[in-house]
Amino acid sequence: DTEVTQTPKHLVMGMTNKKSLKCEQHMGHRAMYWYKQKAKKPPELMFVYSYEKLSINESVPSRFSPECPNSSLLNLHLHALQPEDSALYLCASSYLPGTGSTEAFFGQGTRLTVV
Amino acid sequence: GIQVEQSPPDLILQEGANSTLRCNFSDSVNNLQWFHQNPWGQLINLFYIPSGTKQNGRLSATTVATERYSLLYISSSQTTDSGVYFCAVESIANAGKSTFGDGTTLTVKP
Numbered sequence: 068d069t070e071v072t073q074t075p076k077h078l079v080m081g082m083t084n085k086k087s088l089k090c091e092q093h094m095g096h097r098a099m100y101w102y103k104q105k106a107k108k109p110p111e112l113m114f115v116y117s118y119e120k121l122s123i124n125e126s127v128p129s130r131f132s133p134e135c136p137n138s139s140l141l142n143l144h145l146h147a148l149q150p151e152d153s154a155l156y157l158c159a160s161s162y163l164p165g166t167g168s169t170e171a172f173f174g175q176g177t178r179l180t181v182v
Numbered sequence: 183g184i185q186v187e188q189s190p191p192d193l194i195l196q197e198g199a200n201s202t203l204r205c206n207f208s209d210s211v212n213n214l215q216w217f218h219q220n221p222w223g224q225l226i227n228l229f230y231i232p233s234g235t236k237q238n239g240r241l242s243a244t245t246v247a248t249e250r251y252s253l254l255y256i257s258s259s260q261t262t263d264s265g266v267y268f269c270a271v272e273s274i275a276n277a278g279k280s281t282f283g284d285g286t287t288l289t290v291k292p
Contacts, residue, residue: 098278100280104223108284109268109282109283109284109285110225110268110282111282112279112280112281115278115279117278122278123278123279155223157223157225159225168230169212169213169272170213170215170227170230171213171215171227171270171280172227173217173224173225173227175222175223175224176223176224178223
């Protein structure tokens with residue numbers, strides 16, 4: 068199983084709403100990632116969790132709040148977003164201990180529209 | 183941070199043609215992957231290839247780490263090969279942080 072599952076697939080939210088994006092993997096990976104992708108651009112790294120601890124925060128605004136409750140789950144909590152935050156949000160996982168592999172697998176993404 | 187440059191930015195082919203996509207990077211890497219992004223946004227793994235050569239059907243890839251480039255070969259292209267191809271690298275200096283190139287948009291015409 069090389070699947071990373073993201074929910075929801077689509078989300079429309081107002082600027083005063085609070086919502087969460089969810090990501091799940093069962094490959095035993097110990098690193099999980101959030102990326103943001105705007106149209107016709109490459110994915111940009113937002114956050115990295117390693118062994119459930121936040122290891123990289125790419126200077127993301129505090130209106131994005133990541134959470135890693137356990138080794139299989141990753142959440143991204145959204146609050147007071149701006150229209151320019153509308154994008155495709157991608158979750159990925161990688162790093163299988165004992166194998167040396169850092170091959171990353173991506174979910175299908177959540178297409179977020181902020182109105 | 184590491185710089186990743188993909189070429190060409192756009193490529194239009196007739197079905198059945200062959201193509202080569204290139205990824206240059208500016209620093210030593212411990213991870214390099216090629217992805218195909220389909221029209222729905224899904225990033226599909228093609229190759230995990232920090233060095234060496236791999237083949238999978240009509241696709242193959244070669245990474246020459248000492249010269250800091252990777253090539254993706256697509257043979258006998260099909261319309262379903264259309265989409266954006268990304269190279270993503272992780273430098274040794276910044277382990278755990280992947281950087282994507284700007285991608286190559288491939289259009290295969292019937």
